[in-house]
Amino acid sequence: MLRVVFAALMLLFLPLSATAQDFQTLLQVHKDEIAKPSRRSVGPVLAELVASGHPALPAFLEAWQGKNVYQRLSDGLFFYIEDHGDTITLLDIETRNVSAQNVAAGTLDQIKPNGGVRRAIGEALVQFRLSAPDPAQRREALDAISRNLDPSQLGPLQASIADEPDAVLRLRKERLANYLIARFGDTSEARVAAIENLSDDLSVDGRAVLSQILRTRLTAAQNLPDDANVARILTPGDENLSRSAAYDMLVAQAGLPPIVTDQDVLKTIEANIDGGRSGGVALAAMTSWDMRYRTYDTLADQGLAPPRVTDLDAILANWTFAELYEETDTAVTTAATRIQESVATRVAFSQTVDIGLDAVSLASIYFLAAIGLAITFGVMGVINMAHGEFIMMGAYTGYVVQLFIPDYTLSLIVALPLSFAVTFAAGVAMERLVIRWLYHRPLETLLATFGISIALQQLAKNIFGTQARPLTSPGWLDGAWMINDVIQIAYIRIAIFVLAVLFLGLLLFVLKKTRLGLEVRAVTQNPRMASSMGINPDKINMLTFGLGSGIAGIAGVAIGLYAKVTSEMGSDYIVQSFMTVVVGGVGNVWGTLAGAGLIGVLQKWIEWLNPSNTLAAQTYMILFIILFIQFRPKGIVALKGRAAGD
Amino acid sequence: MTRPSDATPTSKPRSFIANNPSVLWFLLALALFTLGVTALSEATGSGVISTSFVKTLGKTLCLCLIAIAMDVVWGYCGILSLGHFAFFGIGGYAIGMWLMYARTQAIVVENLSASVIPPTPAELSDAIASQIFGVVGASEFPAIWAFSHSLVLQLAMVVLIPGLLALVFGWLAFRSRVTGVYLSILTQAMTLALALYLFQNDSGLRGNNGLSGLQNIPGFEQVPQAQISMAFFWASAVALGLGYVMFAWVLRGKFGNVIRAIRDDEARVRFLGYHVESYKLFIFTLTAIVAGIAGALYYPQAGIINPGEVAPIASIYLAVWVAIGGRGRLYGAVIGAALVSLLSSWFTGGGAPAINLGFYTIQWTDWWLVLLGFSFVAVTLFFPGGIGSLFDKLVRRSS
Known part of the structure; x- marks a missing residue:
């Protein structure tokens, strides 16, 4: 290794003196090692070649590594070649000038270094490549x-x-x-x-x-040397070092007799069976470890087995177990420990921010999925179990559009309004055909829409098959925005967040600033009064249902972009959407936003507490929601009027 | 207190059976059905009905039992619970734990008897545990298996755990006046939480694998499945009959009237001075216990239970059965559950002939759910009384 360092330094300071030497001559010194290199012999050769600092060397190493160097069998000289098919032209190894033409292939030997050698050559090449003109x-x-x-x-x-x-x-x-x-x-x-x-x-x-x-190694010593750079002292029996592991170290290090394991006890007893008894004890009596140990001790006393180590603690007390830094310089390890702690703090902070961003993006998905449900529930007191299937319908619309429009950006622009239109129509149709007749029976609406849900789900399965269909996002949505090495957020999630904010704004505008919104709010608060003021609640109900379903379609496209489109994707989101609506409080955009935010943050937080088990996270979250409902039965933002109703 | 709607206010109180003629008719039909199946089965009769079909029928009877429980809680009390299959599943898991423990114990003892040194009790338990939990990478008994060695204690669990869960959940929910669709969603959340919990490998109930081999009854290894299935069929029939009579008895008279009144106008009943929450809690808990018992009878016949069984969809199907059969009539629930679940296994099992339309062949395995979904919508819209209401018309015409 030192030679390599030396060579590298030579290369820096003495590049000119070496150029005078003929490169071929230089190679010939090591011609056998170059022609038949092995992992072991190549190191010194490379070191000497690098030490020469010859300007032709980098090109040669590249060629050598790439199996592009040939040796002439007659005199052992090295060449590059130009292969013209039937004839071969030899090129000089230093200048790449033509040395000989029309050479027969049989007179040459291609040099084929093995993988290990090629890697060694690559390492030697690194220093040349560091200043290579090509940035790649x-x-x-x-x-x-x-x-x-x-x-x-x-x-x-x-x-x-x-x-x-x-x-x-x-x-x-x-x-x-x-x-x-x-x-x-x-x-x-x-x-x-x-x-x-x-x-x-x-x-x-x-x-x-x-x-x-800060790498450490575990050491056992009776007295630690004074200059030892101790990371920490371990006590056998604590969580980092079990007593048996500590003893095993001593067995390996100081040649103490090994622990007799339970397995050894059984083997010894079995090996000394004599007529249904072992060590004088009947086999049938050995149903407790107490008895088994006693039998073993008897056998050990008779010299049939090594004695058990019983004074483990006394032996361990004589030894000190410590983790020592492999680095001997205390100043360095102290600084490194301090910096490591501060880096860990920064990483933890960044991770918190990262989880926060994840939670926001999850919340935007829940918001998009649930807002349509919240509107219909709020205005009409109707829970739409087929809402998830409208989400699916929107996603499949996006998929079908992509089949016809191969450009992903354009297809997305077409798919968003189209999926809104498709699910709006489906929603209006469902309202006219089914829900209208069940207004005063909310529980039956729930079940009837469930019937539609299973029918739609199976229809989708029959039409599109059971396998997941891709809804590919445009190229500009690939990749992620890296804020630092820990915090990063995928563009697609940012896009969904933007979409959610857009819809939040749009809905607020429609509900607060338009005639339709005024009528919707009137019907929400008191349908009979609204109707006597000349508002047609039938029409409002229909449009509201269409609007809610249409937004589900858009949510479907958004969800499909980052998850797969399957016939069951709706049922994956429907329960979460219910939770969002119920937690947030029905019929209010802000309520849904609060519900989505709460559930998103909560889910990410629980996942962070127990990252290995997302199922447990969901279980706890649902339990939390069940408890939450106890304290705010009408959700975070409770409404008055028909939706608050019974 | 006289009821104005009562046609004979002055007559003396009539007997339970006379007030509920349907109970007698139902028991008669159930007895005839059970005897008929017994006469045609492989174990005890001519063998026209295969053992697997006896199992299907026995399972259907269990589903009928949970359906009448659902009918009581929804059709009579107005609580649309979308979580009763959670109790059904808990019952199944409770009995499944004993079945699995006892059977594995027998196998392990058999295996270890060949070893030279007899095992310690701890070793025996470890061997059983690693046999049962090997699939989820564990080798120790979780705390919830503490009673699994005892049939009596596990049978108590079949009743206690669903009962306690329903009691706590119902108390929390009814106390804070969670009603209507909110309550439905909340019960759905409960069963979803249970399903997700059971799906975890470290839940102690073998995660996704569930409990299996439940059709093998410890101690009866030598008895052929044909006879075991008949025994369970009979047990299911008896349970259904008892459950029917019990619910009819509970729902008779004044208590039943209060329950029905809660369904029709909860606020008014509360203003009349009744403690609505207690009535609802009683019904919710009682039906949960019956659901647990139904599950405990169902899963030994099914042979396997896994967390998918308690997924929210199962409970919604339960509501569908009751709605199709007719709410507010116990026999309606039985008819709905039997009809839809048997039809469903007929259609999805490939029993129904495919219909060739020339340009497209309708395979019922693909289209059954579509048919079920739309016919369910149709029943809700045009036929809210369900199939059970046909009997009303029949009775009315004859009287």
């Missing part, structure tokens, strides 16, 4: 370095920073150099300074550097 190559070189931090890379990396034209790459180089200094710097001060620089670095790489510096 430079980026690759940086990737290679960050994959496997090595002290030898520091020199070339630092040398390449000054000439780096690309600002982004330059920043990355500086960051990587900082990582390398933090881990492998020469002086304690330099390393501490580099570690301090990591305090605002939340990236996985940066955090990995810190944890690499």
Whole structure:
């Protein structure tokens, strides 16, 4: 490794002196190792080649790695070739000038280094690629370095920073150099300074550097050496080190006799069975461990088995168990610990923000899914179990539109109003044909709409099949907005949030500023009074139902964009939508918003508390909602009037 | 207090049976049906009816039992519970825990008897636990299995757990005057929460796998399934008969009138001085217990129970059966449950012949739900009394 460092330094300071040498001659010195390289022999060869600093070297290494170098069998010289099919032209290994033409393929041997060798060549190439004119190559070189931090890379990396034209790459180089200094710097001060620089670095790489510096190993010693860099002392029996694990360490380290396991006890007893008895005890009596241990001890006394270790605690008390830093410099580990803590705080803060953003985007989905339901419920006192199927219908409309319009942006622009129109029509039809006749029987409306729901769901299954259909989002919605290394939010979620805000605004406008909204609010508050004021409640009911269903269709397109479109997608959202409406309070846009917000935040929060188990999160959330209803039976924003009704 | 609508206010109180002629007719029909099936079954009769169909019929009787419970809570008391299948499932799980424990214990004891050193009780229990919970990667008994070794205690659970759950849930809900569709949604949330809980692998009830092998009754391994299924068929029939009589008895007279009045106008009954919440809580809890018993009889015949059984959709179907059969009539619920569930298994089981329309062939496995959905809408719209109301017309014509 030292040789490589040396070589790298040589390369920096003595590039001119080496050019004088003929490259072919240089290669011939190691011709056997180059022609038949092995993982072991290639290292020194590469080091010497790099040390020569020959300008033809990078190209040669590339070709060598790419199996593009050939050796002439007659004299062992290396060439590049041009293959013209039946004839081959040999090119000089240094200048790429033509050396010979019309050479037969049989006189040449292609050099094929194996995977390990190619990787070693790649590592040697990194330093050349760091200054390569092609930014893609430079980026690759940086990737290679960050994959496997090595002290030898520091020199070339630092040398390449000054000439780096690309600002982004330059920043990355500086960051990587900082990582390398933090881990492998020469002086304690330099390393501490580099570690301090990591305090605002939340990236996985940066955090990995810190944890690499703070890597510990578990040690058992009767007396810890004075200069040991102790991370913490462990007591056998606590959660980090069980007593048996501690003892096993001593067994391995100090050659103490191993613990006799329960399994060993049984084996020994079985091995010494004599006529239904073992150690003088009848087998049938050995239904307790007490008896089994006693039998084993008898056998051990007879010398048939090693004695059990019974004074475990006394032995363990003689030893100190500690986690020692592999890094011996206390100044470095102290700084790293401090910075690690501050980074952890920042990461935790960012994660909170991230979860908050997730919750907002979840809330916007719930809002979109539930607002239509809330409107119909509020205005008509009718709960529409087929609402989920309207969501599905909207999503399938989007899917069908994409079949006809291949451009995703255009198809989305067409699909949004079209799905509104389709579900608006379906909603109006349902209101006219079914719900109108059941106005005074809300529970039966619930069941009748459920009948429609199962019929629609099965119809969708019959038409579109059971497999999920894709609703592809346009390219500009792919990807995510990275705020820092922890906080990121997918554009599609932002789009759904924007859509939800748009609909919130639109609904508020319609309800508060238009004639229709005025009439809707009048019917919501008192239908008979509204009707005597010349409002036709029948028409209002129909339009409201259409509006609610239409919004469900739009929600379907939005949901379909980030989840798959299936015939069952409606039932996935219907219960959540009910919860949103019930928690928020019916018939009020703000209530639904509050309900969606509460449920979204709550769900993400519970998921964060118990990330491994999303089912448990949902269970707890529903339990919470059941309890919540106890205290606010009419939801967060309670209405007066018909919806508040009975 | 005299009732103006009563045609014979001065007559002396008539007997329970005379007031409820339907009970007698129902018991007669049930007895005839049970005897008929017994005479035609493989185990005890001519063998026209296969054992699997006996099981289907036995399961249908259990569904009829939960349907009359649903009818009482919805058709008589006006509480549209969309969560009664949760109680049904709990009953099934409670009995399933014993069935599974006892059977696994028998197998494990059998296996371990070959070992040289006899196992300790702890080892035995560990072996049973890892046999049962191996599929969810656990090897210890969760706390809720504490009583699973005892049939008596688990049978008590069949009644107690649904009863307690319904009591607590109902008390919370009725106390805060949650009514109408809100209550429906809340009960749906309850069964969804239960289903989601059961779906978890660490719920202690084998998660998604559910409990299986329930058709094997410990201690009766040598008895052929044909006879076991007959026994369960009879038990289901007896339970249905008893349940029917019990509900008819509970709903008779003044108590029944209060219950019906709560359905028709809850506020008015409250103003008359009745403690509406207690009446509703009693009905809700009683029907939950009956649902639990029905579940405990159903799942040994089904052989397997998994969390999907308590998903909200099942409870909604229950409401559909009752609505089609006719609410407010106990026999209506029985007819609805039997008819729809048997038709459903006939159609989805591929029993119904496909209809060729020339341009398209209607496969009933695909179209049955569409038919059911729309016919349900039609029943709600045009036929709110359900099938049961036909009998009213019959009775009225004959009198």
